[in-house]
Every structure is written in C-alpha cells, then in structure tokens.
Amino acid sequence: MGVPYDLFWRLNPRKLIPFAKAYRRKQQQRSDEMWLMGQYVASALDATVCNAMPFIKRKRKGKYFEEPIRVTPKTEEEKKLEEEKALQSFLGFAGAFEKEVKKRNQKGE
Structure with missing residues (x-):
C-alpha cells in the first residue's frame, strides 16, 4: 500500500481501508492499461506478421485499428x-x- 511505515503503526486498522481501496483502484487501472496495450500489440501483429505469411489461408486480411480504442463512456x-x-x-x-x-x-x- 502507499502508507508510510510510521503512519501504518499509529493508525487504527479501519483507517487503512481507504488506502487499501486506493491501492486496489490503482492496480485495476494499471491492469486495464496493460490489457489495452495488449490489444494494440495483438492488432499490430495481426496486421503485419499474419498478413506476411502466404501459406496461411484466411478469409480476411488482418487490419490495425483505424481509430483508438475508446475507454471513456x-x-x-x-x-x-x-x-x-x-x-x-x-x-x-x-x-x-x-x-x-x-x-x-x-x-x-
């Protein structure tokens, strides 16, 4: 968590809950960012490497995203x-x- 060592020992355990929630939120945000980056990498590989292999028969050619993936509602x-x-x-x-x-x-x- 992001709690300084000396503060950790002086706080009531219930007061640590917001720190734990903030940490979980930060980790979830980081995980979402990594997933999104993986989507871009997968799309780039599909558009380049998979299209460059002539011995693989595919119904459609791989394409890279035309627009960024939307993350806001x-x-x-x-x-x-x-x-x-x-x-x-x-x-x-x-x-x-x-x-x-x-x-x-x-x-x-």
Whole structure:
C-alpha cells in the first residue's frame, strides 16, 4: 500500500481501508492499461506478421485499428447519433430487401 511505515503503526486498522481501496483502484487501472496495450500489440501483429505469411489461408486480411480504442463512456448525444445511424442503415437494408422481393414476385408471375 502507499502508507508510510510510521503512519501504518499509529493508525487504527479501519483507517487503512481507504488506502487499501486506493491501492486496489490503482492496480485495476494499471491492469486495464496493460490489457489495452495488449490489444494494440495483438492488432499490430495481426496486421503485419499474419498478413506476411502466404501459406496461411484466411478469409480476411488482418487490419490495425483505424481509430483508438475508446475507454471513456459515450455521451447521450453520441448514443442517439449511433442509434439513428443504425436505424438508417436498417431502413436502407429493409428497403432494398423489399424491392428485391417485389422484383422476384413480379418475375414469378
């Protein structure tokens, strides 16, 4: 923990709880940072080493991240924009599917 030695011996054990919580939070943050770094390394290896091996058959080529991995939560505005974009995409797909079905039905008559 981050408690000085002399303070440790003078404190009530209950007063050490915030120090322990802060230490755990710091360790979790460090673990999250290391995991994130691992994601970047794995993506870089996938985009370079795995693509350079011609004897490995893959359905798609490995790609490095186009944008940084987001670690902060999305705002309400961003969530609404994302939902609107997904809805527009779905409506476009549904419209195209409907046209295709109508076209097939007309050919079948």
